Amino acid sequence: MVYQKGTATTAGFLLLVASCWAGEGPFFITYTHQMEEPGNLEFATKNITGKPAGGNRFLGHATELEYGVTAWWTSELYLDGQVTGGQSTLFTGYRWENRFRVLPREHWINPVFYVEFENINGADKSLLEVVNHDTRDDLSAPNDDARHEKKREIEAKLILSSYFKGWTIAENFIAEKNVGHAPFEFGYAAGVSRPLALAARPERCNLCPENFQVGVELYGGLGTHDDFGPRGTSQYLAPTVAWTLANEVTFKVSPSFGLTGTSAGFLLRFGVSYEIDQFGRTVRSLLRQRGR
Amino acid sequence: MKRLASVLSCFVLAGVAWTWGGSPLQQAPAKSGNLANPLEGNDRARRAGAKLYARECAACHGPNREGQGKAPALNRAEVHQAAPGALFWVLRNGSIYRGMPSFARLPEPQRWQIIAFLRDSSD
Numbered sequence: 001m002v003y004q005k006g007t008a009t010t011a012g013f014l015l016l017v018a019s020c021w022a023g024e025g026p027f028f029i030t031y032t033h034q035m036e037e038p039g040n041l042e043f044a045t046k047n048i049t050g051k052p053a054g055g056n057r058f059l060g061h062a063t064e065l066e067y068g069v070t071a072w073w074t075s076e077l078y079l080d081g082q083v084t085g086g087q088s089t090l091f092t093g094y095r096w097e098n099r100f101r102v103l104p105r106e107h108w109i110n111p112v113f114y115v116e117f118e119n120i121n122g123a124d125k126s127l128l129e130v131v132n133h134d135t136r137d138d139l140s141a142p143n144d145d146a147r148h149e150k151k152r153e154i155e156a157k158l159i160l161s162s163y164f165k166g167w168t169i170a171e172n173f174i175a176e177k178n179v180g181h182a183p184f185e186f187g188y189a190a191g192v193s194r195p196l197a198l199a200a201r202p203e204r205c206n207l208c209p210e211n212f213q214v215g216v217e218l219y220g221g222l223g224t225h226d227d228f229g230p231r232g233t234s235q236y237l238a239p240t241v242a243w244t245l246a247n248e249v250t251f252k253v254s255p256s257f258g259l260t261g262t263s264a265g266f267l268l269r270f271g272v273s274y275e276i277d278q279f280g281r282t283v284r285s286l287l288r289q290r291g292r
Numbered sequence: 293m294k295r296l297a298s299v300l301s302c303f304v305l306a307g308v309a310w311t312w313g314g315s316p317l318q319q320a321p322a323k324s325g326n327l328a329n330p331l332e333g334n335d336r337a338r339r340a341g342a343k344l345y346a347r348e349c350a351a352c353h354g355p356n357r358e359g360q361g362k363a364p365a366l367n368r369a370e371v372h373q374a375a376p377g378a379l380f381w382v383l384r385n386g387s388i389y390r391g392m393p394s395f396a397r398l399p400e401p402q403r404w405q406i407i408a409f410l411r412d413s414s415d
Contacts, residue, residue, distance in 0.1 A: 068393075071393040105385045106394055166399040203343075248347070278352070
């Protein structure tokens with residue numbers, strides 16, 4: 001009976017909460033200074049598939065829960081997993097990231113400080129960033145071997161981004177450190193995007209040009225502190241497109257092309273996101289009602 | 293050391309006063325008032341603004357601009373009569389320590405469409 005009441009409450013809650021325009025850009029790797037709105041919860045999936053030379057086809061997956069703690073602080077939890085053809089399906093770990101907006105007002109360039117703790121294993125193939133000398137060989141290692149490698153890492157990013165006449169321009173500088181060993185590892189990501197139309201149409205529509213955002217990302221590794229530079233690193237160029245439906249679900253897809261000999265030749269990213277408006281306030285009011 | 297602490301305290305207090313002083317509209321610099329809405333009086337823009345308001349603003353400010361919780365009502369004279377440039381400044385910058393995010397991610401024409409809707413007092 002208690003279970004049924006709880007289920008009904010949950011179902012009612014899901015029906016009551018308003019959805020919200022996810023409004024995020026088309027990027028998979030590059031962060032902008034856009035923060036999650038306070039109290040909103042975004043649910044997103046980020047997937048990647050590819051077939052590295054000498055390895056089997058894989059599907060890497062990350063489920064993302066992003067919450068706007070305040071207007072200047074956004075917190076995210078990622079749960080990662082992957083499946084590799086002819087091998088196995090694995091949960092590969094979690095990441096907890098926080099982004100802090102540094103300046104309270106808009107400027108030409110807007111900095112955001114990002115810090116993340118990740119506890120994943122070597123079989124993780126979500127490729128949410130590329131650092132150091134990550135290569136295609138990392139993607140072809142057998143799951144049975146790779147999953148024994150523990151990666152407990154702290155990652156920091158300096159996010160710089162700007163909005164200019166409808167364009168979004170963003171640059172990320174990445175520094176990552178395994179807490180147990182290994183040197184500092186570096187990487188970068190940069191992206192440019194724009195909606196197909198800058199003004200909105202008054203009608204509710206799925207195919208309005210303002211619902212589409214197109215862009216391109218460039219990302220890759222930059223070696224370590226004692227071997228800094230792009231030599232021997234993986235580099236990718238990835239056109240990307242996002243389409244937000246009138247019901248406010250956003251789909252994204254991005255083919256990534258390896259630019260160096262150590263990169264995977266082709267990777268396809270795709271994802272979907274949906275934002276629950278004022279999730280925090282709804283939960284608080286539900287809890288208050290139950291407490292009475 | 294005491295002098296350093298005093299100086300730091302002054303900076304903190306000045307920062308708090310700067311970020312919390314007055315409503316976001318009152319924080320808009322005077323020169324922002326000179327900016328005119330290029331879509332003023334455009335009915336199509338006002339209707340598009342209503343759609344954008346429902347999508348971007350209604351969750352906090354209420355579906356009828358009546359305000360809820362900490363988010364103030366927007367169906368009042370102060371907003372209807374505000375300089376479009378001041379509203380544009382608030383939408384661009386937000387007031388992040390008071391919980392209002394920046395909407396700079398919206399292209400400028402969409403922000404002007406929202407302002408065309410906000411300044412409309414017909415409903």
